[in-house]
Amino acid sequence: MAESTLTLTRDDLRKAVGNMMGLGIDLTAWDSDFATRVDMVVDIGCRSVYEPELIPGDAQVHIWSFMQPKLFAFPLSLPYATGTVTVASGVVTGDGTVFSSWAADGELVLGGIAYEVSTRDSDTQLTLVDTDVTAAAGTEYTLQQADYTLPDLFGGFTGELFLNQTNNSLGFSLRRADKQELLSLQRSGVADFASQPARYATFVKEQTGATGQRWMITVWPLPDAVYTLTGYYKINPYRLTSSLPYPMGGVPLSECLREAVLAAAEVEFKGVAEIHNQLFRAKLQAAVSYDRQISNPRHLGQNLDYSHERLNWTKIGPRVVHVGLGATTYNE
Numbered sequence: 001m002a003e004s005t006l007t008l009t010r011d012d013l014r015k016a017v018g019n020m021m022g023l024g025i026d027l028t029a030w031d032s033d034f035a036t037r038v039d040m041v042v043d044i045g046c047r048s049v050y051e052p053e054l055i056p057g058d059a060q061v062h063i064w065s066f067m068q069p070k071l072f073a074f075p076l077s078l079p080y081a082t083g084t085v086t087v088a089s090g091v092v093t094g095d096g097t098v099f100s101s102w103a104a105d106g107e108l109v110l111g112g113i114a115y116e117v118s119t120r121d122s123d124t125q126l127t128l129v130d131t132d133v134t135a136a137a138g139t140e141y142t143l144q145q146a147d148y149t150l151p152d153l154f155g156g157f158t159g160e161l162f163l164n165q166t167n168n169s170l171g172f173s174l175r176r177a178d179k180q181e182l183l184s185l186q187r188s189g190v191a192d193f194a195s196q197p198a199r200y201a202t203f204v205k206e207q208t209g210a211t212g213q214r215w216m217i218t219v220w221p222l223p224d225a226v227y228t229l230t231g232y233y234k235i236n237p238y239r240l241t242s243s244l245p246y247p248m249g250g251v252p253l254s255e256c257l258r259e260a261v262l263a264a265a266e267v268e269f270k271g272v273a274e275i276h277n278q279l280f281r282a283k284l285q286a287a288v289s290y291d292r293q294i295s296n297p298r299h300l301g302q303n304l305d306y307s308h309e310r311l312n313w314t315k316i317g318p319r320v321v322h323v324g325l326g327a328t329t330y331n332e
Contacts, residue, residue, distance in 0.1 A: 008247065008254040010240040013042050016258055017265045020276075041268045042240060045261030046247060048280070050237040055285055062288045065295035066249050067235045068158050074229040076197065077102050077145040079222060084138045085110075090131030092141075094124040099143060106145040110135050114144075114187075144222055146186055149205060150215045153236045156202070161231035163197055172196075174219070174229075179203045182220045195224035212236075252290055256283040 015025035017038045023030060030038070054061050083096030085108075092108060100106070103120040108128060116129040126143075135141075163172045179201040197219040205214040217229075237248055247257050259280035266274050 003246065004251050006251050006254065008257060009245040010042065010242070010247070011245065013045070013240075013247075013258060013261045014038050016262060017041060020262055020265060021269055037268060038265075041264040042261050044264040044268070045257060046237065046240060048260045048264065049253065049257050049284065049287075050248065052284055052288070055288055062291070063158060063234055064249065064253075065291050066253075067155075067237065068232045069235055071151070071157075071161075071229060071231050071233055074148070074150075076148070076219065076223045076227045076229065077106070078224075078226055079142050079144040081140070081142045085135060085141045086137040086139065087128070087133050087135035090118075090128040090133050092126040092128060094126075095138070098123045099126060100145075102145055103143055105147070105149070106143055109142040109144060110139060114146075117143075146222065147216050147218045150202070150217055150233075152212075152214065153238070154215045155234040155236040156215075157231055157233045159232050161200055161229055164228050164230060175199045177201050177220075179218065182218055185220045186218070186222070195221045197221060197223055197227060200229075249287075253287050256280070256287040259283045 011027065014027060014035075018027070018030065018034075019025050021034075023034065027035070050064070050067065052062055077100065080100045082098070083094050085095070085097070086093045087110070099120055099122075101120070103117055103126055106117050107114040108117055108126065109115075110133070115133055117126050118129045119127045121127060157176075161174045161176070163174055174197060177199040182199060182201045185199075198221065200217055200219045202215055202217050205216045207213055219229075238244055240247055247253070249257070259276055260283075262276035263273065263280040266272060266276050
């Protein structure tokens with residue numbers, strides 16, 4: 001499908017800055033210092049739009065509809081316990097095993113204690129983080145995955161998270177919980193719903209500086225069958241480059257992006273916020289209004305009373321809630 005001919009690209013934004021600064025729109029005629037500064041203000045302008053300031057009169061910062069993709073068929077790993085193992089100095093040797101492909105992100109449970117896996121060396125060998133672990137030949141084990149790395153651009157869930165089983169089209173809503181609470185439950189061995197995951201928590205992955213910030217998700221109880229997670233999340237935007245020239249939002253956001261970049265250029269090159277700063281704020285309010293108009297529902301669906309569920313929460317705590325609506329009839 002072809003792009004709209006009115007969609008702005010990265011070079012269009014760069015040319016707008018060059019034209020405002022009197023250096024023209026021939027990108028090849030710019031010196032390297034000016035080109036670098038233009039790229040910098042393009043980044044600033046994009047961030048100003050994608051992460052907007054609070055609109056006057058609003059109670060919350062707006063999250064763009066185009067920055068909320070669906071987490072499609074995110075799989076949960078089924079615990080693996082085929083065969084037996086021998087462990088010597090943290091090196092796990094399997095007998096009758098074909099260790100799962102996700103083993104390097106998992107834990108090896110021996111005698112009720114979970115040990116973090118460092119590497120999956122082969123179908124029959126793992127290396128643990130703790131090199132002091134030992135276990136005699138023929139030891140029973142469970143290889144499980146409690147924590148999962150979410151997509152690189154993940155920036156937080158924006159609504160409910162659903163659990164689907166591959167042989168069942170009906171969905172279940174998972175309750176969000178604190179990560180400390182889930183860790184306690186995972187280590188306690190207590191399960192609410194026969195090992196069908198009922199709660200989840202998100203948390204930041206350990207940051208080393210080698211990559212941008214990443215997020216992880218953990219569920220409880222650990223799955224006893226093949227499940228997938230679906231839901232909507234906020235995406236962290238990408239930087240515009242020669243190979244990624246199209247900004248997010250398409251035509252409806254084009255003029256807002258243009259004014260945001262020119263407003264950033266005013267501050268960077270002139271040291272003062274002038275007319276483009278004012279135009280950007282006006283364009284931003286219009287773009288937010290348009291985005292709400294096309295993304296908000298015209299009706300809110302069935303009027304269902306879930307007060308009994310809240311009462312159950314206070315008595316027995318969270319559990320899985322079936323969200324299938326069933327048959328619907330309408331009377332005029």
